[in-house]
Amino acid sequence: MNTTRVTWQLGQGAGWRPQLDGAIARADGLGFIEVVAEAIGAHALPAGVATAMQRGLQVVPHGVSLSLGGAERPDRGRLAHLASVAQRVGAPLVSEHIAFVRADGRESGHLLPVPRTREALDILSENVAIAQDALPVPLALEHVATLVQWPGAEMDEATFVSELIERTGALLLLDLSNLYANAHNHGYHALESLERFPLERIAYVHVGGGCFREGVYHDTHADPVVPGVLHLVEELFSLTDVPGVLLERDDDFPPEAEFAAELEAIAGAVRHGSEHRVRA
Amino acid sequence: MEASTVSAPDREAYAARQAQLLDALLRGDEPPPGFDAVQAGAAGSSLRRKRGRLVALAWPALALELGDTFATRFDAFARAVAAPRSGLPLEDGLAFARTLQARAELGDEARAELLLARATLRRRGVFVAAAWLRRPRSRLLVVARIPRLGTLHRSLLRRGRRAG
Numbered sequence: 363m364n365t366t367r368v369t370w371q372l373g374q375g376a377g378w379r380p381q382l383d384g385a386i387a388r389a390d391g392l393g394f395i396e397v398v399a400e401a402i403g404a405h406a407l408p409a410g411v412a413t414a415m416q417r418g419l420q421v422v423p424h425g426v427s428l429s430l431g432g433a434e435r436p437d438r439g440r441l442a443h444l445a446s447v448a449q450r451v452g453a454p455l456v457s458e459h460i461a462f463v464r465a466d467g468r469e470s471g472h473l474l475p476v477p478r479t480r481e482a483l484d485i486l487s488e489n490v491a492i493a494q495d496a497l498p499v500p501l502a503l504e505h506v507a508t509l510v511q512w513p514g515a516e517m518d519e520a521t522f523v524s525e526l527i528e529r530t531g532a533l534l535l536l537d538l539s540n541l542y543a544n545a546h547n548h549g550y551h552a553l554e555s556l557e558r559f560p561l562e563r564i565a566y567v568h569v570g571g572g573c574f575r576e577g578v579y580h581d582t583h584a585d586p587v588v589p590g591v592l593h594l595v596e597e598l599f600s601l602t603d604v605p606g607v608l609l610e611r612d613d614d615f616p617p618e619a620e621f622a623a624e625l626e627a628i629a630g631a632v633r634h635g636s637e638h639r640v641r642a
Numbered sequence: 643m644e645a646s647t648v649s650a651p652d653r654e655a656y657a658a659r660q661a662q663l664l665d666a667l668l669r670g671d672e673p674p675p676g677f678d679a680v681q682a683g684a685a686g687s688s689l690r691r692k693r694g695r696l697v698a699l700a701w702p703a704l705a706l707e708l709g710d711t712f713a714t715r716f717d718a719f720a721r722a723v724a725a726p727r728s729g730l731p732l733e734d735g736l737a738f739a740r741t742l743q744a745r746a747e748l749g750d751e752a753r754a755e756l757l758l759a760r761a762t763l764r765r766r767g768v769f770v771a772a773a774w775l776r777r778p779r780s781r782l783l784v785v786a787r788i789p790r791l792g793t794l795h796r797s798l799l800r801r802g803r804r805a806g
Contacts (some may be wrong), residue, residue, distance in 0.1 A: 433657030466661035469725055471693045474664065474685075485656060510667070510685035513676030578684060613695065 370454045372420055372566050372606025374629055376621075382611065383410035385618040389625055394420040394566075396608055399447045399456070400427050407450060421451035422566070422608075425458040430489045430503070431476035432462035441496040448499050455565055457502040457535045458493065460486065460526065477512035478522040483529070490530040502565035503527065504535035507543035507581035519544060520558035533565035536604075538594040539572060539581050546579045552590070553597055561598070566606035569595060569628055584613035587624055592631045599635025600642070607632060670721045690720040693731075697738060700731035701759070703751040704739055715742075732759055750775040754783050758795060761787040 373393025376386050386395060387410065395414050402408070402423070407415075415421060425444050428436045448456050461473035476482045494501050505523050517525070527534050536559060545552035569592075571585040579588075587609070598604065609625055616624070659674070666673045666682060667689055673682035694716035698705035705712050719738050726733040739756045742748045748756065753773055761769050769787040782798040 433653045433660055462660055465657060465664045467727070468661065468664055468668070469727070469729055470664055470668070470689060471696075471725055471729075472689050474660075474667070477659075481652060481656065485653060508685070509688060510663075510673070510677060510681040512663075580688065 370420075370605060372422070372454070372608075374625065374632075375422075375566065375606050375608030376625065377424070377608060377610040377612070378408075378411055378414065378421075379612065379615070380408065380410070381615040382621065383408075385621045386410070387413065388618065389622060391629070392419055392625075394422060394606055394608070396422045396424045396457075396610075397447070397451065399423040399425045399444045402447045402450075404443070404446075411451065415451060421453055423447040423451060423453055423456045425456065426473070427463055428458045428489075428493060429461070429463045430458055430493060431460055431474075431482065431486055432464060432489070433485065434464075436489050436493050436496075438496070441493060445497050448497065453499055455500040455502055455533065456497060457504055457565070459504050459506055460523065461506045473506045475506060475508040475510070475512065478515040478517050478519065479512075480516060483522070483525055486526055487529045490526070490532055494530070494532065500533055500565070502533035502535040503530075504537050504568065505540055507537070507540035509547060509578065509580075511548060518550070518555070518558075520555050524558070524560045527560045527563050532563075534560055534563045535566060535568060536561075536564050536598075537568035537570070538598065539568065539570040539587070539591050539610075542588070542591045542594055543572060543579045543581045546590075552594060556594060556598060557601065561602045561604075564602075564604050566608055567595070567598065567604055568608055568610055570610035570612075571624075582613070583610050586616075586620075587627065592627060595628060595631035596635040596638075599632050600638035601635075602639070603636070668720070668724065670717075687717070690717050693720055693725060693734065696731035697735040701735040701739065701752070701755055703755040704735065704742075704748075707749045707752045730763075733763055736760065736763060750777040757783060757785040758793065761785045761793045761795075 374391055375394040375396060376389065376392060378386055378395040378397050397411055411421060423444060428440055430436060444456055459473050462476060463470050463473060476486065503526065505519060541556060542552050545555055569587055570581060570583040571587045572579055572581045573585040607628055609628055662674045667686040670686050673679055694713060697716060698712060708715060716738060719741055723737055736759045739748060739752060754775055757771055757773055760771065764787045772782055772784045775781055775783055783795065784798065785795045787793045
């Protein structure tokens with residue numbers, strides 16, 4: 363097991379997408395961007411990503427297709443690609459999901475949850491170890507938002523994620539929108555759950571937008587960040603300091619001013635939470 | 643890390659359970675025993691909506707043509723037809739467009755898009771195809787894909803006038 367210590371500071375981040383290139387290039391105070399590893403070609407980096415690197419922003423490759431929670435061992439080719447992107451952008455770390463995206467040769471097109479069982483933990487731990495061996499930098503694991511849950515859960519999400527982080531020595535990519543979504547849709551208390559995640563293992567935090575449809579919260583990344591998620595940002599920073607917070611927007615891209623305002627709202631929540639912590 | 647702690651049969655059973663759930667979600671079928679049917683229905687719709695969104699982005703003319711009906715039509719298609727192994731939205735959309743074409747439900751702009759997609763997705767050999775289109779103007783659209791040259795297309799207007 364290779365336990366990685368969190369030693370770097372990332373600051374405020376944004377998920378780089380071609381449609382946000384201008385908004386990210388002109389955003390104030392960004393410390394890092396995240397690139398979807400599968401969207402990066404085998405040779406050249408997108409111009410906007412290269413420019414961001416020249417400006418001194420750190421770049422974190424974010425994988426979406428390793429299927430670490432799948433029954434198959436992670437694919438060597440996909441791992442090699444993720445490793446290559448990490449090297450080319452000089453990444454301090456990479457991140458992937460606690461999820462499966464394919465089964466029996468069929469692609470889901472999105473991240474699906476794994477059962478919260480000892481058996482799933484065994485398989486996940488082994489897959490994560492294979493990935494860690496193939497990667498040149500530390501790996502952070504992100505828990506996903508899910509509308510559907512497996513029956514027969516042996517533990518709750520915070521315990522499951524803590525166990526996995528403990529066993530593999532991986533870092534945690536805490537997604538506060540996913541936490542909010544799961545708590546809302548599956549009827550538990552987000553803050554109580556937040557406190558039981560391994561907060562000292564956080565590499566960075568994701569925040570994304572979403573919307574409510576018929577009482578169900580959808581983690582769309584195509585809508586503004588809801589107040590309940592900003593509140594969790596504040597609560598998190600009142601509990602602990604965190605190396606970075608990143609805004610994810612994947613669709614229905616807003617005007618630049620709106621994007622900048624979202625970043626500022628997150629920074630505000632970080633400041634408020636930190637002030638509480640320092641005073642306490 | 644210790645050597646393998648999980649034996650192969652465990653992975654096989656796990657794979658089968660994941661495949662069962664995945665198929666039910668993708669097709670919109672009843673979920674496996676123990677799952678909440680309402681939750682699974684919502685999760686399945688969400689997967690098909692995401693898949694459709696990517697196809698709409700890769701097929702702008704088709705998406706524009708179908709307008710508000712795109713989502714429901716794509717959902718019906720996605721329940722019946724699995725996404726291509728390549729994962730390419732262009733290829734996924736080609737299968738979708740062909741089902742519409744087979745029912746003569748494809749407008750001219752989308753038919754032009756279909757020809758271009760067929761050419762783009764051709765991986766070897768020469769591809770040449772043509773379609774007579776009436777909108778936005780009467781023309782014969784000729785599309786070719788030639789190795790090392792890429793995809794070429796020319797619109798031949800009536801009365802022999804040529805346009806690019």
